[in-house]
Amino acid sequence: MSHAWSWYVIALVLLNVAGCVWLLWWTARRRPGDPRPEDTSHVWDGDLTEYNKPLPKWWINLFYLTIVFGIGYLVWYPGFGNFAGASGWTSAGEHDADKAxxxxxxxxxxxxxxxxxxxxxxxxxxxxxxxxxxxxxxxxxxxxxxxxxxxxxxxxxxxxxxxxxxxxxxxxxxxxxREGIMPPLGTVLTGIGGDVAVTQTAAYVRALRTADVSQTLRTDQMAAMGQKYFDSLCVACHGPQGHGNPDLGAPDLTARNSMYPSSLDGIRATIMQGRHGVMxxxxxxxxxxxxxxxxxxxxxxxxxxxxxxxxxxx
Structure with missing residues (x-):
């Protein structure tokens, strides 16, 4: 909380306390010209009379004691803006102690x-x-x-x-x-081989999941073209065969199951934008x-x- 907001809260609290004291004092006093407590001239049905009797003194004093207690509470516990309170109590400390x-x-x-x-x-x-x-x-x-x-x-x-x-x-x-970070490589690949390089690399990564990678590369020219980009940028983390590195959290790209979409568009998105996973x-x-x-x-x-x-x- 900034100092300005803190002073605003303090002023608001003090204004409310002062308002309660003034309201009690103003409503409890009798002013010249007020009718007697048993004479207000408000009568209904001949025998129902409205009186103006003040509250008993003990009741008024109880209200004053409540205000004093409230002020003491605000001083002992934090209630005046950034003021920490005389007791040093905090809700965070109470939570931590209870949790312990x-x-x-x-x-x-x-x-x-x-x-x-x-x-x-x-x-x-x-x-x-x-x-x-x-x-x-x-x-x-x-x-x-x-x-x-x-x-x-x-x-x-x-x-x-x-x-x-x-x-x-x-x-x-x-x-x-754990914290796994796949850096965005879209800009790098685009700078090397244009936008098609991203698609070729994604095709090669998808080919790694097939049963016979070499056969897939012979029939899928797009994937075969992406191997050179993979070998130059991706092997440092995922290894030359794409089997990953548990020490880095780099996933095995040959596994059928993956955390992110394994479609060509999904792999492209991973290459372009990167991924950041936190456990x-x-x-x-x-x-x-x-x-x-x-x-x-x-x-x-x-x-x-x-x-x-x-x-x-x-």
Missing amino acids: RRDALLEETFRMYAGRPIDQLAADPQAREIGRSIFANTCAACHGSSAQGAPGYPNLTDDTWNWGGTPEQVLQSVLDG PAHRGLLGETRSRLAAAYVWSLSNPPDASASTAAP
Whole structure:
């Protein structure tokens, strides 16, 4: 809040408090010429008389005490613009303290799962069920309730992992998050070979998903022309065969499943505009143990435990 708005709020609060004090004082005093409390001359139906009796003193004083309490409240808690209050209380601090208490309680509840390997948790039906609940509350908004993803959000039920699919890599993704950046290459490609270079590169990337890439390149001249652009600009991240690099989060371009549209126009859009995907870190939100349980559930979706592992005791 700027200083100008802060002073505006302070002035508004003081004006309202002063207005309440003046209203009480003005309405409680008797002025010369006022009728007596029992004589207002307002009579209806012969025996219904309106009186002008003032409020009892104790009632008026109670209103004054309420105003004093309100002023003290505004001084103790933040209520005067940017003034932090004499107590130093903030809603953010209250939230953080309450969250810390709740997190400690949850950590104690899930203590039996703390530090256990992801594959062991994935083989424990109870741990998987808890992880599924955590996933539904925290992750389903992006990845869907069935974890099959959406455009821009990966499918977690297949065997395609941009950042690696080992238990430790999945846990790291949940704990610390990921940030994948595909830079826009449209300007570079257009400068090298014109607008058709973008289409040729997109055709080559699409050809990488076919069963026989060499055969596709022999029959698709557009894709064959795009290979040279791919080799000069894209291999640094995606590799010479397009298999990607988990250390960089560069996706495997030969995989059938992708986060973004795999049509020629969709690939062109990716090349021209680039992509920026962010997986937020959940270490601070869920804590170590709950993140571990969620990661175990996610890992189990593409690595279902066998029957013997499913009956393992916690």
